[in-house]
Amino acid sequence: MRIQVKDFMSTPVITAMAENNVLEIRELMNEKGIHAIPIISYSNDKLKVEMTIQGIVTATDISKEVSDDAIVKDVMTSSNVQVVHVDSTAQAAAKMMIRHKVHHIVVMDKGEIKGMISSLDFVKLIAEHSIG
Structure with a gap:
């Protein structure tokens, strides 16, 4: 059984x-x-109106050392945002996360954000499927 990103995002x-x-x-x-x-x-x-992903901001990016008044564009990650298609396999997404050393991937379809995948989503996926 091939698990696709859309199955667990x-x-x-x-x-x-x-x-x-x-x-x-x-x-x-x-x-x-x-x-x-x-x-x-x-x-x-x-x-038409088009949406563009400028970056991603994570809990790490806005750690306690960052001022509440700081602007997101000054703390977000903009150079390493990874995107995967909804029909991609879980294996392809996992390899992407490892290769790019990221914990979050944006899931897209037809120019729209459809979901997100995090390292925790993979842990949940493993917990729900027998691996033994």
Whole structure:
């Protein structure tokens, strides 16, 4: 049985903008019980609006040493955001996380964020499936 990303990704995905401040992100993470938030922006072409992932902010990025007044764009990770398609295999996503040394991957389909996968999602996946 091939397990696909869509079979165990976390949904819904909470997103934020680069202009948000760290306090807003901390409160959002605490309220929703999450550890990473994709940072997005929108471009408005005359024909359609397109969403772009600018980065990702994690609980580590906004550690206690970071001021509540800091702006997300100043603390987010923007160079190593990994994206996978909803139909990708769990194995491909796991290899991507290992290769890029990340704990969160954004799951997309047709230009839209559909879910997130974290290291914890893989632990849950293993716990739910017999591996012995």
